[in-house]
Amino acid sequence: MAQVKSVRGTYDILPEAMRAHRHVVETGRAVAARYGYEEMSTPVFEFTEIFKRSLGDTSDVVTKEMYTFETRSGEQITLRPEATAGICRAFISGGLANQLPLKFFYTGPMFRYERPQKGRQRQFYQIDVELLGVAEPLGDVEIIAVGAQILRELGVLEHTVLELNTLGDPESRQAYRAVLVEYFGDHRDKLSPDSLDRLERNPLRILDSKDEGDRALVAAAPLFGDYLNDFSTEYFASVKAGLDALEIDYEVNSRLVRGLDYYTHTAFEFTTRKLGAQGAVLAGGRYDGLIETLGGRATPGIGWAAGVERLSMMLSEPPPAARPVAVVPDGEAAEREALRITQRLREEGFTVDLGFGGKYSKRMKRVGRIDAIAVVILREDALARGMATVRDLKTGEEEVSLASLSDRLARYR
């Protein structure tokens, strides 16, 4: 076993896995573009303060999962655990407030210091979509629709369930939170240790506890619906109506709570059972207060992030590699000609494989191994007559002139 290994929780994406990875990203990019989302990018690290302010001091990500370090000049820097904070920071830094609404597509690596598991690594990739400057429910609907369409085109939508919830506006949320703290506070002695901790940090999370004792308490807990103000209730109804209109299936899950502090109103998660405990495949929500929190002008926002690795794992069949046309010289004198012809074909846009050495039989073996679609065989005697043999690995071979070679190969491009 090699003693040289990658850092825990990181891994190499070799070509075969990379094809699946790229397929996910390219599908996301293409679908998002049809909805008007343009790609942008931000640095992989930001001042630590950006994440602390945006995600909330008590969130798990901030309290125990960040890769934070000090630079030579003493600045506190953090490798981004998610993309939204950086995008909002860029929105403020770049003075983009007068160009609203803005629609962004994003992809890149994220970093979280977590215990690795299947579908959970310390460096992982996300695709993201963000919509800034739209306060209407239609924005929520569009954002969810982009996600659903990407999942559909990847062929995984049917293996997911869209869970939907509302966290209300700040007023509703604060009211409910206060009631919950009081309720669970009266039952401290019955709460699990995890939930006691949640009571301090994020009491809403207790609602989603898997501890049996907690669940009994949760069953009798006050309902969020009773504390939503009219505006929040209507807002949620509009979002659901929009999804209905688009025939996007969802299940309202009143216990769905996002771990990041900045969410308001709509929260959603496309989850799957195919990936074990890491079921969230694409998740996000509305974050109307975030940009203001970071010091910008109050600007509504909504978006989601999806795990590229998780989606890759769900693909039933990874996209195949491109099948090249192989060029095989037979005899030493044909080799230089093979080099020239290969170069010419590549310039013309063909994917061409030319072995680096070996005799004819060895090179032909390679042709089979790389799954070439056709071979151009260059024999010395034929070359002297300006001819080459094109063998279709499936249908057989024929002799063509070098001048018409490209035309003959056009069908393989």
Next chain:
RNA sequence: GUGGCUGUAGCUCAGCUGGUUAGAGCACCAGAUUGUGGAUCUGGGGGUCGUGGGUUCAAAUCCCAUCAGCCACCCCA
């Protein structure tokens, strides 16, 4: 961060209750053969048995630690 399971060649694994030079299949390399490519034959390279200690006359095989992966919790993409 907590608990459990696992760790032998590139891959999948075999190595019974500890005993001379650790094996197989696939893959890889070379040669042969096939009127000349995915078949077949022969040969070959490759493992400090995750790592580090310990027990023992003797450990891949027992004990401890450590690292990594997996599973669950936690959390989330």
